[in-house]
Amino acid sequence: MLFTSPIFLFLFLPIVIILYRILPNRIFIKNLFLLLASSMFYYYGEQEKILIMYFVILLNWGIALYIDSGTIAEGTYKGKTKLQKVAMGLCLFISIGLLWYYKYLNFSIEVLNAIFSFQKPLELISGIVLPLGISFYTFHVLSYTLDVYCGRLKVEKSFFNFCSYVLMFPQLIAGPIVRYIDIKYQFYNRTITPIGFVNGIRTFCYGLSKKVLIANTISVYVDNIFSKPVDMLSTADCWLGAIGYTLQIYFDFSGYSSMAIGLAMLFGFHYKENFNYPYIAKSAAEFWRRWHISLSTWLRDYVYINMGGNRVAAWRRYANVLFVFLCSGLWHGANFTFVCWGLLYGIFIVIENMGFNKLLKKSSFLAHVYLPVLATTAWVLFRADDMAYASIFIGKMYLFNAVDWHCSIKLENNVIFAMLVGIALSYDWRYLYKRLCISLVYKVKSKKPFMIQKLLGVALSIILFVISVASIMSSSYNPFIYFRF
Known part of the structure; x- marks a missing residue:
């Protein structure tokens, strides 16, 4: 069930909100209702595969209960018995093993066939269907179990609360990766204020418009580009396709994250931001501090730091960086294109750490050009079906032949407009906006500008919602990129 589908917008969501508000104001009842509603949401799309998720949830909850009994001091995993260490290892093996099997x-x-060149190649297993959201909910439950194991978090004794956390429908299918340590107390005490409810609606509407009006509009053109043989594309086509996908994936995924954050606010939960204008970054390292923040911080805290982080020799540190970005690429998909995409960022971050970042700090122009070019090129790897296509595509981008600078695939006016708006919205205008509001307050000596700004924000979100719904109803093309992961 997509957030942008009519059945979600006009049936599931309104019913869930109304029932949630009229239920008795007891936190246990509210949590149980969200668990049932979220189970229905997931069952609608996955049917019996919900049993896999329930098994992973029960496994991690039960093992965390067993492991917690051996914790001596908060903030440490010392004092665990051998059986508790084995239990933690078993939990990791089964949880990641299920993810490995399906994905x-x-x-x-x-890979084995390519490496060993068997006379009789191993046969692929048919009939394996990737469960929706398995990459996300696996990381959810493991963050909880690892936090309990390391003593950073007290165990959750209520299975219903833990199950509600994992199954919470706003972030179940495509993130963000919300850690239980960040929202645990919200399952015991939360309130929904009128301002918070309105902010949730506004955030959801903004996310919906980013997804529908920008990402969906651009995606038709981008899909047309990448469906063609590279020989049929000009250099201009390749660059416009790459730039289009750079904008599409950002507004697709950040739009979904905004919708998830807004939906959570409607039920009193507060999730951390998942994107912070990544394309204004001045280095690859900064880009990953701004892009898919919940994933990058997860890999940093549970993989990179546990491998030694920055506390080891330089060569080990660089190896750790490459391994983490290899994991990031694999997390996104089982294809060499994703592996190379992750390693490409790892290599550039290593180069930056070896001294290139000093040059970037000295030259503002180089820094502003470097990251957008790197990101746009890297996204070709992410979008292409295989490495052969990606390598030829990227090669054509950088073969600056004057004869080849024509557009063989026409750019429609709505696509041009969506791309221009997308480029403009990729910049962080909040500082200038706040300065404008503050200057108006000082000039008129009144708080009315702030009130007007809030009202205009709500009015704009409603208008964007209406336009987005009209666009959804008039088009059947409505994909979510990160649903593949």
Whole structure:
């Protein structure tokens, strides 16, 4: 069930909100209702595969209960018995093993066949269907179990609360990756204020418009570009396709994250931001502090730091960086294109750490050009079906032949407009906006500008919602990129 589908917008969501508000004001009842509603949401799209998720939830909750009994001091995993360490290892093995089976088994077979060149190649396993959101909910439950194991978090004794946390429908399918340590107390005490409810609606509407009006509009053109053989594309086509996808994936995923954050606010939960204008970054490292923040911080806290982080020799640190970005690429998909995409960022971050970042700090122009070019090129790897196509596509981008600078695929006016708006909205205008509001307050010596700004924000969100719904109803093309992961 997509957030942009009519059945969600006009049936599921209104019913859930109304029932949630009229239920008795007891936190246990509210949490149980959200658990049931979220189970229905997931069952609608996955049917019996919900049992896999329930098994992973029960496994991690039960093992965390067992592990917690051996914690001596908060903030440490010292004092665990051998059986508790084995239990933690078993939990990791089973949870990641299920993810590997559904997502990476056939890819692993392809890799083995390529490496060993068997006379009789291993056969791929047919009939494996990737459960929706398995990459996300696996990271959700493991962050909880690892936090309990390391003593950073007290165990959650209520299975219903923990199950509600994992199954919470706003972030269940495509994130953000919300850690239980960040929202645990919201399952015991939360309130929904009128301002918070309105802010939730506004955030959801903004996210919906980013997804529908920008990402969806651009996606038709981008899909047309990448469906063509590279020989049929000009250099201009390749660059416009790459730039279009750079904008599409940002507004697709950040739009979904905004919708998830807004929906959570409607039920009194507060999630951290998942995007912070990544394309204004001046380095690859800064880009990953701004892009998919919940994933990058997860990999940093649970993988990079546990491998030694910055506390080891330089060569080990660089190896750790490359491994983390290899994991990031694999997390996104079982394909060599994703592996190379992740490693590309890892290599550039290593180069920056070796001294290139000093040059970027000295030259503002170089810094502003470097990251957009790197990101746009890297997204070709992410979008292409295979490395052969990606390498030829990227090669054509950088073969500056004057004869080849024509557009063989026409750019419609709505696509041009969506791309220009997308480029403008990729910049952080909040500082200038706040300065304008503050200057108006000082001039008129009244708080009315702030009130007007809030009212205009609500009015704009409603208008964007109406336009987005009209666009949804008039088009059947409505994909979510990150649903693949």
